[in-house]
Amino acid sequence: MAMLFKRDTVEVCSKEEGFLGSYYQAKILSPLNDNTLYRVQYKNLVEEEDQTRPLVEIVSADEVRPVPPPVTFTKATQVFHYLDSVDAFDNDGWWVGKITGRPGSKYWVYFETTRDEIAYPVSRLRHHLEWRDGHWILANNTFF
Numbered sequence: 001m002a003m004l005f006k007r008d009t010v011e012v013c014s015k016e017e018g019f020l021g022s023y024y025q026a027k028i029l030s031p032l033n034d035n036t037l038y039r040v041q042y043k044n045l046v047e048e049e050d051q052t053r054p055l056v057e058i059v060s061a062d063e064v065r066p067v068p069p070p071v072t073f074t075k076a077t078q079v080f081h082y083l084d085s086v087d088a089f090d091n092d093g094w095w096v097g098k099i100t101g102r103p104g105s106k107y108w109v110y111f112e113t114t115r116d117e118i119a120y121p122v123s124r125l126r127h128h129l130e131w132r133d134g135h136w137i138l139a140n141n142t143f144f
Contacts, residue, residue, distance in 0.1 A: 004038065006030055010064050011094070012040060012057075021113040024093040025067065029056065036061050044092035065131040080107050085128035085139035088120050096128055 004010060011023040026040035037058055045055040080086060080099045087094035088109045101108040106119040128139040 003035065004028055004031065004061075004064060004066070009067050010038075010040065011067055012042070012059050013063050013065065014093075015063060019093075021096040021111065022091075022093040023065075023087065023096075028064075032058065038064055040064070068126070068129045068131075068136060080122075080125065080127075087126045087128050088118070089124045089126075090118070090120075094126070 006028055008028045010026055010028060012026050014020065014022050014024065024045055025043040027043070029039040029041050031038055037060060039056065039058050042055045042057075047053045047055050080102075082099055082101070084099045086097055086099055086107075086109060088097055088111075089095075095111055096113075097109040097111040099107050100110045100117060103119055106121050107125060108117055108119050109125070110117045129136045130139050131137075
């Protein structure tokens, strides 16, 4: 796990039912309990009671990772292949799925956790990367 600090921008991987396999951008407000917990403020999620206030939560360190490196779109990076692991931006977060087809200019993405298949434009997709031992690794073509 990388050492993260106050004000770092991160992604939080939700373990809640209905949100499993999704990543939400947040900022660390404070590390807690020797960096085993973090108090974070989400960029796109809001408080249920007051939807003008960003959602603040305490999350476990194993749910937090740095933001993946930005990808500059070129013809090569805009190409996805059958069963490539991707993240699709939907409902204010990035959801892990697999490419299952290409209807015209969009790509079909299958989400194992919800069993949904949805078409997305390339602008809402990115290659899925895993954060392991302090390095970004391109995910393999299997569900995990």
